[in-house]
Amino acid sequence: MTLNLQARIPTGPLPQKWDKHRFEMKLVSPANKRKYTVVVVGSGLAGGAASATMSELGYNVKCFCFQDSPRRAHSIAAQGGINAAKNYRNDGDSVYRLFYDTVKGGDFRSREANVYRLAELSVNIIDQCVAQGVPFAREYGGLLANRSFGGAQVSRTFYARGQTGQQLLLGAYQALERQIAAGGVKMYPRTEMLDLVVIDGQARGIIARDLVTGAIEAHVADAVVLASGGYGNVFFLSTNAQGSNATAIWRAYKRGAAFANPCFTQIHPTCIPVHGEYQSKLTLMSESLRNDGRVWVPKQKGDKRDPRQIPEADRDYYLERKYPSFGNLAPRDIASRAAKEVCDEGRGVGETGFGVYLDFADAIKRLGKSVIEDRYGNLFDMYERITNENPYEVPMRIYPAVHYTMGGLWVDYNLMSTVNGLHVTGEANFSDHGANRLGASALMQGLADGYFIIPSTIGDYLATRKPAKVDTTHAAFRDALAGVAERTKRFLAIEGKRTVASFHRELGKIMWEYCGMSRNEAGLKIALTKIPELRAEFWRNVNIPGSDAELNQALEKAGRVADFLELAELMCIDALHRTESCGAHFREESQTPDGEALRDDDHFAYVAAWEYAGEGKPPILNREPLVFENVPLSQRSYK
Amino acid sequence: MNLTLHVWRQAGPDAPGKMVIYEATGVSPEMSFLEMLDVVNEGLTERGEVPIAFDHDCREGICGSCSLMINGVAHGPMRGTATCQLHMRSFKDGDTIYIEPWRARAFRVIKDLAVDRSPLDRIIQAGGFITAPTGSAQDANNILVAKESVDDAMDAAACIGCGACVAACPNASASLFTAAKITHLGLLPQGQSERYRRALKMVQQMELEEFGSCTLHGECQEACPKEISIDTITRMNRDFLRASLLGTRP
Ligand SMILES: Cc1cc2nc3c(=O)[nH]c(=O)nc-3n(C[C@H](O)[C@H](O)[C@H](O)COP(=O)(O)OP(=O)(O)OC[C@H]3O[C@@H](n4cnc5c(N)ncnc54)[C@H](O)[C@@H]3O)c2cc1C
Ligand code: FES
Numbered sequence: 014m015t016l017n018l019q020a021r022i023p024t025g026p027l028p029q030k031w032d033k034h035r036f037e038m039k040l041v042s043p044a045n046k047r048k049y050t051v052v053v054v055g056s057g058l059a060g061g062a063a064s065a066t067m068s069e070l071g072y073n074v075k076c077f078c079f080q081d082s083p084r085r086a087h088s089i090a091a092q093g094g095i096n097a098a099k100n101y102r103n104d105g106d107s108v109y110r111l112f113y114d115t116v117k118g119g120d121f122r123s124r125e126a127n128v129y130r131l132a133e134l135s136v137n138i139i140d141q142c143v144a145q146g147v148p149f150a151r152e153y154g155g156l157l158a159n160r161s162f163g164g165a166q167v168s169r170t171f172y173a174r175g176q177t178g179q180q181l182l183l184g185a186y187q188a189l190e191r192q193i194a195a196g197g198v199k200m201y202p203r204t205e206m207l208d209l210v211v212i213d214g215q216a217r218g219i220i221a222r223d224l225v226t227g228a229i230e231a232h233v234a235d236a237v238v239l240a241s242g243g244y245g246n247v248f249f250l251s252t253n254a255q256g257s258n259a260t261a262i263w264r265a266y267k268r269g270a271a272f273a274n275p276c277f278t279q280i281h282p283t284c285i286p287v288h289g290e291y292q293s294k295l296t297l298m299s300e301s302l303r304n305d306g307r308v309w310v311p312k313q314k315g316d317k318r319d320p321r322q323i324p325e326a327d328r329d330y331y332l333e334r335k336y337p338s339f340g341n342l343a344p345r346d347i348a349s350r351a352a353k354e355v356c357d358e359g360r361g362v363g364e365t366g367f368g369v370y371l372d373f374a375d376a377i378k379r380l381g382k383s384v385i386e387d388r389y390g391n392l393f394d395m396y397e398r399i400t401n402e403n404p405y406e407v408p409m410r411i412y413p414a415v416h417y418t419m420g421g422l423w424v425d426y427n428l429m430s431t432v433n434g435l436h437v438t439g440e441a442n443f444s445d446h447g448a449n450r451l452g453a454s455a456l457m458q459g460l461a462d463g464y465f466i467i468p469s470t471i472g473d474y475l476a477t478r479k480p481a482k483v484d485t486t487h488a489a490f491r492d493a494l495a496g497v498a499e500r501t502k503r504f505l506a507i508e509g510k511r512t513v514a515s516f517h518r519e520l521g522k523i524m525w526e527y528c529g530m531s532r533n534e535a536g537l538k539i540a541l542t543k544i545p546e547l548r549a550e551f552w553r554n555v556n557i558p559g560s561d562a563e564l565n566q567a568l569e570k571a572g573r574v575a576d577f578l579e580l581a582e583l584m585c586i587d588a589l590h591r592t593e594s595c596g597a598h599f600r601e602e603s604q605t606p607d608g609e610a611l612r613d614d615d616h617f618a619y620v621a622a623w624e625y626a627g628e629g630k631p632p633i634l635n636r637e638p639l640v641f642e643n644v645p646l647s648q649r650s651y652k
Numbered sequence: 653m654n655l656t657l658h659v660w661r662q663a664g665p666d667a668p669g670k671m672v673i674y675e676a677t678g679v680s681p682e683m684s685f686l687e688m689l690d691v692v693n694e695g696l697t698e699r700g701e702v703p704i705a706f707d708h709d710c711r712e713g714i715c716g717s718c719s720l721m722i723n724g725v726a727h728g729p730m731r732g733t734a735t736c737q738l739h740m741r742s743f744k745d746g747d748t749i750y751i752e753p754w755r756a757r758a759f760r761v762i763k764d765l766a767v768d769r770s771p772l773d774r775i776i777q778a779g780g781f782i783t784a785p786t787g788s789a790q791d792a793n794n795i796l797v798a799k800e801s802v803d804d805a806m807d808a809a810a811c812i813g814c815g816a817c818v819a820a821c822p823n824a825s826a827s828l829f830t831a832a833k834i835t836h837l838g839l840l841p842q843g844q845s846e847r848y849r850r851a852l853k854m855v856q857q858m859e860l861e862e863f864g865s866c867t868l869h870g871e872c873q874e875a876c877p878k879e880i881s882i883d884t885i886t887r888m889n890r891d892f893l894r895a896s897l898l899g900t901r902p
Contacts (some may be wrong), residue, residue: 062786065786066786069785069786079767080709080715081707081717081766081768081770082716082769082770082772082813083771083773084716084773084813085709085710085715085716085717085813087709087715088708089714089715089716090710090712090714090715099792101793137789140789140790140791140792141786141787141789142792143783143789143792143842143844144783144784144789144790145781145782145784146781146782146790146805146836146837146842146843146844148797148802148805148806148809148836148840149792149802149804151797151798151799151802153799154796155791155796155797155798155799156793156796157792159717173806173809174806174810176714176810178714179714179810179812180806180809186776187776187780187781187782188781188784188785188786190773190776190777190780190781191777191783193777194777194778200773202770202773203784225762243680254709254710254711254715254819255708255709255710255711256709263755278899288682289680289682289683291680291683291687291690292687293684293686293687293690293711294711295889296711297712328816342760395712395713395737398730398733398737398739399684399737399739401739401741440762464786464788465787470784510698512694512697512698514690514694515694554699556698556700558696558697558700558701558702558703559703560701563663563664563763564664564705564762564763564766566703632830
């Protein structure tokens with residue numbers, strides 16, 4: 014271990030930590046704020062909210078995204094909802110319960126203090142969003158509506174039809190556009206960060222490429238915030254948008270930011286199954302569907318009857334059978350593994366046999382078609398558009414798919430990485446979800462980080478450090494610029510035979526096979542020989558047409574895939590080292606007699622923070638021990 | 653199935669463009685339209701040619717990136733569907749398909765099928781928001797919003813900002829886009845205090861950006877992947893008029 018991982022968790026009782034910390038943090042005076050520039054990479058919930066709020070406070074913000082508009086960040090695609098401990102339903106919810114559920118749902122691999130703060134801030138988020146005009150669903154009396162969502166026994170999820178992420182993001186985007194107009198934020202759309210600049214141990218800016226002109230430019234900052242989203246696309250097929258990538262955090266890792274728990278990947282149980290080689294992405298069917306849909310497969314192997322013809326007695330509602338108290342609402346990791354298990358037994362449905370039914374017949378009978386239409390209409394339409402089947406008539410077919418990455422850059426309580434001044438928010442950091450994220454909690458985390466946490470902690474950093482003036486003539490900037498330019502030229506000079514996508518697809522297959530829903534030592538070792546081979550071939554044989562002085566989407570993709578080819582290896586190393594099972598990380602060697610994940614708290618109750626050791630050298634493992642003072646360590650059970 | 657594609661190719665904003673013919677072979681009806689283009693691009697790359705540039709990201713009809721004119725129709729033949737959600741089963745073997753970028757004075761072509769839609773962001777900047785700085789909010793349930801109002805607001809808020817309305821409009825007007833935001837915010841109690849000023853400023857910005865004016869052709873509503881109603885434009889015009897009559901200051 015070479016890093017000093019200081020989580021900087023405030024002392025004192027859990028419920029007072031954040032308040033106390035806010036008081037103890039130093040403030041930047043209003044007149045001084047405008048002298049500081051903060052670079053924010055990302056305009057999703059985490060980046061958009063942070064940019065708007067920091068500009069409202071008076072900082073100069075430069076915000077970057079690779080899409081043509083900040084409104085298109087991947088947060089836009091979130092469907093189901095956002096949690097908050099409002100207890101508007103009077104069903105026993107509280108900040109403490111949301112905290113408790115999240116720590117337990119994360120299978121005891123997150124930090125209590127961070128999670129508690131998240132639960133506390135959840136209520137402010139809803140207030141903020143409503144004030145901005147987010148059209149959350151309402152009851153007839155005009156009050157806010159709620160629903161329950163995967164893994165929760167209370168109704169604490171707020172939603173805007175099946176487009177919650179869109180509406181939340183538009184709220185943040187509109188606040189951001191207001192600040193752009195006011196001059197506090199300078200927006201750089203269609204611009205990709207390709208390197209981080211560190212001077213005297215402090216993050217002092219980034220190198221970014223204008224994707225339209227190809228110009229590579231340096232941007233100086235007093236602090237940098239990465240809000241660049243998750244890296245699920247390392248699996249090629251995932252529910253993420255096509256452009257979602259790891260480049261920003263991977264470049265930062267190579268500049269000294271530790272990467273925490275890279276192998277913790279969430280596989281979402283309800284996605285439309287894969288149908289062909291050419292397939293470019295997997296579509297999520299919101300988990301909210303499990304509130305009313307029942308999951309089943311035929312009892313008999315190879316039962317090819319039309320599902321509607323299969324009588325009750327021949328159906329296995331396996332989630333209800335195995336987890337009677339949670340049933341179809343069992344948490345994601347558990348529901349996904351259960352689906353894999355029945356398909357591996359040969360009871361899967363659909364052409365490929367990799368699918369299970371999600372059936373609404375009972376719900377339609379009980380509630381009527383119009384209620385179901387009101388709740389899920391747009392999801393049903395989306396399903397029909399993709400599969401050409403009408404889910405009001407025939408049960409949906411679903412299968413797990415890569416969805417979210419709990420791993421990410423290590424951050425302390427202030428959301429600062431191991432590089433001073435480099436902060437990381439949203440899905441890009443590792444913080445709050447441990448080894449498994451509960452539904453409707455990523456939106457909550459992105460907005461808690463963006464609206465409330467980073468705008469205060471960044472002030473403390475700036476006020477304490479008072480970063481000295483630097484400019485782009487500094488050697489560190491010149492070197493980083495030259496490095497990025499050189500790498501771009503190198504891609505174009507390979508002139509090999511294979512497309513970028515073919516490498517990406519092959520990498521995805523390796524990862525899904527060996528580092529997907531279940532993992533074992535032998536498989537991970539195979540992956541660890543295959544990935545470097547593939548990477549070597551990539552650098553020898555990839556073909557990227559066009560030039561670097563124009564919009565060149567193949568070149569953009571090449572950079573991202575090159576980084577995935579490195580990150581994939583770190584994920585496998587992490588998965589191999591963690592010989593326990595926990596949450597979404599299921600090591601076949603570590604399971605209970607009835608096949609559930611078996612943690613090994615004596616050896617693994619820590620965050621694995623990997624440190625880059627240089628080209629070709631194995632990464633160094635640093636451990637942040639996790640202490641559970643409030644939620645006693647226990648075997649997670651949803652039976 | 654096999655298809656003949658006529659695709660607009662344009663190397664850069666100032667370069668001349670032209671239609672180029674490509675054969676797409678072995679297309680499966682299960683593919684999405686963009687997956688079909690991916691396959692064509694893979695073939696081009698393997699032959700060392702520059703692949704066709706087009707905007708896309710989520711591929712599930714929500715980010716508003718995809719933006720193709722397919723046989724002269726924004727987002728193609730299926731109603732209420734963005735290009736990325738269109739599947740090849742909407743076409744048949746032997747079809748010829750014309751693929752072009754959004755065409756509008758306000759949208760400059762960047763390359764091939766990708767255009768610059770930043771004018772839409774600037775319309776939002778002009779007033780497409782409710783001023784509510786972080787931290788200033790009261791408890792969410794203190795604001796009652798009738799279910800009908802929020803449902804109507806949500807219908808308008810569903811806009812994905814793709815610009816199909818502009819591309820479909822004979823005048824290249826951005827009225828449906830602008831009206832959708834004015835309607836979303838104007839229907840909510842939180843949006844009242846800035847309502848008329850918002851309408852005034854957004855409409856003025858729309859004109860500054862060289863979008864055409866609305867003559868109520870209704871093509872926008874037909875092309876909108878979220879099926880946003882042209883009634884929103886009536887509402888926008890009313891709010892704009894009221895703002896002008898009241899002498900609302902911009
Ligand atoms: C289909 C789907 C449905 C979901 N549904 C839910 C849900 O119902 N509830 C829930 O809580 N969570 C949900 N999630 C998870 C949640 O949406 C995400 O975790 C969250 O939105 C991530 O937000 P973010 O701000 O961290 O990143 P993103 O929204 O992914 O934003 C990343 C930003 O970074 C930019 N960026 C990335 N790399 C670079 C670079 N190198 N240079 C410049 N810019 C860069 C991008 O342009 C973008 O602006 C869902 C996820 C998916 C995929
Ligand atoms: S790619 Fe996102 S809407 Fe089509």
